[in-house]
Amino acid sequence: MRARFLLAKLLWTVFVLFGSSLLIFGLMHLVPGDPARAMLGPLGTPDAVAALREKLGLNDSVLKQYTTWITHAVRGDLGESILLNQSVSSLLAQRLPITLALSFYALIFALFVALPASVISATRKNSLLDYGARLTALIGVAMPSFWLGLMLILLFAVKLGVLPVFGYVSLREDPVDHLRHMVLPAITLGAAYSALIYEMNRSSLIEVLQQDYIRTAHASGIPSRLVLFKYAFRNALVPTITVIGIQIGYLMSGALLVEAVFAIPGMGRLLVNGVLSRDYPVVQGAMLVTVLIFVFANLAVDMLYTVIDPRIGRKR
C-alpha cells in the first residue's frame, strides 16, 4: 500500500517535471519576434543573428528543438551561456551550492524560531505573548525580504559593525568567515519562511490540542509536557511539514532577492542576470533546477509523512 502511494507520488513528480520542461522551453518561443535577435539586441548584425540561430538550433522544427534540448538536459548538458561563454551546467555547478547553503541556513533559522514560538503561542492562546508573536509573524510575511536585509545590514554591519556587509566566502576557504557572511542573509531569507511555519504550526497545534486523544492522555495522568511534546507535537507536524515543503519555493524566490542585497553569487543572481541580459540558456537552466528542487523537496515531504503518520498511504 505504501509502496503504491510513493509510486503514485513518483509518477506525479515525473509528470510535473515533464510539464515544467515544456513550459520552460515554451517560454523561449513566446518571445515576440526572433529570440536570437532579441538576445543580441539592436547591435546584432544579420550575420551574428543567423549564426546564433544556427547555434541555438532555431531553424529546426519546434518538436526537434525540444527533443534536442530535453535529451541534452537529461544528460546534464544545458547549453552554453551566451553572455558568459561558459556551459550552463558548470555555471549552475558553481552557483547552486551557494544558494543551497543559504537556503539550508535559512531553513534552520526558520525552524529554530518558528517551532518554539508556535508551541508558546498555542499553549497560551490569545494571551498577550500570543498576540505579540502573531503580529510579529504577520509583519514577517509583509516585509519585503530585500528591505529587511538592508535594515539588518544597517543595524548589524553599519551601526554595530559586528558582521560583514556584503559578499560570500566559501565554506572550504574559511568556515568561520563563511558562517559570519551567512548570518544576515540567512535571517533575511528565513524570516518570512519562519513566519509561515509558525502560523501553520500554531494553528495546527491548537487544533490538535482540542482533540479527544489529548484529553485521553490527560485523563490517563500523562504529564502535560509529555502530552504536548509527544502526543500533540507529532500530530501537529503533518500540516506543518506540508507548508515547509510547499514553501521551499518561497526560499528559492527569496534567494533571488536576498542574493542581490548581499551580493552573494548564487543561482538567484545568475537567474536575475540571465533575465536582464536575455541569456536564455541560463534562464532555462536555472528555472529547470528550481523546479527540480521544488519537486524533490515535495517528494521528500511525502516520504516523511509516511514516517510521521502511519495512516498515510495505508488503508484499514
Next chain:
Amino acid sequence: MMSNLSPLQQINSGATREMGQLLEVRGLRTEIPTRRGVVRAVDGVDLVLHEGEVVGLVGESGCGKTLTAYSILDLLPKPGVVAAGEIHFRGEDLRRKSTEERRAIRGNDIGMIFQEPLSALNPVFTVETQIGDVLRTHTNLDSTAIKERVVELLGHVGISAPERVARSYPFELSGGMRQRVLIAMAIACRPALLIADEPTTALDATIQAQIMVLLQTLVEEDGVSILLITHDLALVAELCDRVYVMYAGTVVEMAPVEDLYVRPRHPYTSALFQCIPGFQPSDRPLAAIEGSVPMLIDIPPGCRFADRCPYVADRCRTETPPLVDVGAGHRAACHFADSLDLPGPASEQLEQDHASAPVY
C-alpha cells in the same frame, strides 16, 4: 412532603453512605465564563459513590453530566472552572490538592473512558506505546515488564490476539476493539474508580452489549467502581445500582435503580423513560421531550424544567424545588414528587429486562 421512611430505613441508608465511601461530591459548582455571561454548567451537585458500586449519571447532552466528571478529574476544558464545592476521593478533598497531585491520581486511582473510541486514541502511536505510557507514568516497570503488562491487559479486556493488537495503530482496529483498548488503558494501573462517559454510544448494538458485559465483569471480578455517564436509561438498568438524574446542571432525582424504574418521582425522569423504545407502554408512540435545556446564565428562580414540564403549576415558576427524600435512598426535586403518579416502566417488565441482559 417529608418522606414516609421508617427510622430503620433512614439509619440503613445513612450507614451505607459512611461505609466504603469512595467518592463524595458536595455542592459542586462548575462555571464557564462566556461573552454573554457566566454559564453555571454544574450548579450544586451532590453525588456519592461507594466502593464496588456502579452509579449512573443520566441526562440529556448539555445537562452537565460530563462536566461533572471533568470537574472530578480536574480535566475541565478552558475557561471552565470549579467555582465551589468539595470533591472527596477516599476521604481526601481533591480540590485541596495540587495540579501535580491530581494528575498523579488520574489514570492511577481514577480511570476514564470516552465516547468516541476512534478519536480518543492517538492516531500516530501504536496501542502498545499509548498504554505503555500510562504504565510508565504511574509505575516503575521496566520496558519488558511494560510490554508484558500491555499484552496481559489487552487479554484481560477480551482481545483475542493481544500481541498483534498491541503493535497495531488505532486506525487498524474496529470500533469495539478500540473501545476495549481504551478500557485497557483506563484500568492499566488498577484504578478503584472508572468513569465511563457514554462508553457505548458510538458503537453498534452487538458491540454495545459486549462492552457492557466487559464492564460488568470488571465490577464483579476486579471490584472496580464505575460512574457511568449516559443519556440512555436502558444501559443504566443493566449495570447500575443507583442512578442520579441530572437536568440543567442540577440533580433532579436520585434513587436505587429498581425504585426509579418502578416509580420515578420527577417528571423529567419519567419523560426520559418515555424516550426509550423498549420502555414506553406499547400503545403510545415514542415520545420526545419538547423544548430544550435552558441557557444556564442568570437562571431565574423556580424549577428549571418548568417550561418543558407537562405538570407545571404556578408555584414551579417562582419557587425552586429542593432535593428531598421521597423514599429509601430516593430523592427528587419536584414540588409534586409525592402527589404525581408518573409513568415508569412496569416492574414486571424491568425484571424481564434485567434478567435477559441486553435490551437491544
Next chain:
Amino acid sequence: MIESISTEMRGNPPMIIAMAIITIYMAIALFAPVIAPNDPNRQDLRRTLEAPSREYPLGTDEYGRDLLSRLVYATRSSTVVAVSVVVASAVIGTALGIFAGYRGGFVDSLLMRASDIMMAFPSLVLALGLIAAIGPGLRGTIIALAIAYTPVYARIVRGNVLSIKEEAYIESAQTIGVNSTRIAVRHVLPNVAGPVLVQGALTFAFAVLSEAGLSFVGLGVAPPTASFGNIIASGRDYISTAPWISTSSGIATVLIVLSLLILADGLRDALDPYQHRF
C-alpha cells in the same frame, strides 16, 4: 456578504485600521500629482543625499530628488501594477475555473494539470521566466504576475463550482432550461465571490511585494519612474550614509502589505460559513 463583512469589521478593530490604510494608499495613488509636493523626477545635484528636513520631510536621494514625492509616485506605480494584476488574474482565473468546473472531462483535466505545472514554480521564478520572454518593465511585470497568479483563482473557483454543481438549485435551474452562461453568472458568481475576494486581497499583497522585488533587481518598474523597489535599490548603495532612502519606502511597503493581509484574514473570517463562535 456585505452584511457579514460589516459585522466582522465592527468586532475587528485591526481590520478597520487596515481598511483605512488601504483607502489612504489608494487615494495617494489616485491623486499623486496633487499630493506630491514636488516633481518626483526633478533633480537638484547641489542637494543630494540630504537627511529629512522641513523642506524635504523624507530627505533627498542621490540625484537630489524629493523622496516624499517619489514615494507618492511609487505608491501610484505599486497600485497600478497590483490592481491590474489582481483584476486580470481574478477575471481570467475565475472564467477558467468556471469553464473547467462546468465542462469537466478532458478540458478540466487539461486546465488543472496545466495549473499544477505552473504552481510547481515559485511565483516569482515563474514571473521571472515570463519577463525573460515578454521583456522587463511595467507592462511585462503586470502580464507576468497576472499569469503567475491566475492558476490559484482557477483552482479555487473550480472547486467551488464542482460543489455548487451538485446542489439542487442548480440542477433545477438546468432542468428549467436556463442556459449555462446564465447559470454561471446567476448562481456560481455569488457563491465564489467570497473566496475570490479573499484571494484578491492576498494577491494584492503579494503583487505589491513582487513588484517591489522585481523593481529592486531592475526587472520591474524602470527608473526614473519611482517604485518602492527601485527606491530601496538605489538606497542600497548609500545604506551607510543615507539610510533614509531605503527606510521610508520599506515602511510604506510593509504597511500596505500588512493591511492587505489583515484584510484578507478578516474577510476569510467574515465569509467562512463554517466558522463557529461561542
